[in-house]
Amino acid sequence: MSTTTAQCARCGRKLTSAKAVAEGYGRTCKAKIAKAAKVVDLAEYKAFQVAKAQELIELRAIVRTAPALYLAVSSDGSVNYEVNTAAHSCSCKAGERGLRCYHLAAADILAAA
Template identity: 50%
Template sequence: MNTAATTHTHCLRCGRTLHTAKSQAAGYGPTCARHIRRAAVPLADYKPHQIASARELIEDGAIIPLRSVVFIAVSTDGTETYKTAPNACTCKAGLKGTRCYHQLAARMLLAA
């Protein structure tokens, strides 16, 4: 198990250079961190493991923009990709009409 702290030189949300040690440790600049916190407020519809998975998806860079509100997200095991947006996803859960962590990650990234 690796216990070393991970530091980032660029924001995981917008790609800008991170200057402070606090931002580098968090992986987000102050503005992007604020946007993510605001998006995370209405989380009542999501389970704790979905919230953790959405944050991990963003931190791993496993969700990338395709269009203005559409993203490509990688599956948990890395074998599949899904088109996702804040209100829809092509994963199994999304196709059933259930909210998935891919949608939550898209909401977090688009929060303004």
């Protein structure tokens, strides 16, 4: 009997349960992300940006590449953006204009988790 395994998108640990493999996050990491989403100050973001940030996390379309640095995929999947939570910056069009984008909101949530 073979078991499908994968790595948690947050901590990199081995996932073996079918549910965790499908979600991309282990039970503990998923709980930490949910808690961080409630604790992080997202007041500067619009409701649709928060929803898109949560979707980005659920789809595992944002990953940490180094401390405070994340790589996020654009909505259409054609471009990758660099997000820096320490500098509160993103390489997307909105971020380059100094605006807060949903990529940064997602990275802030993951950084708090």
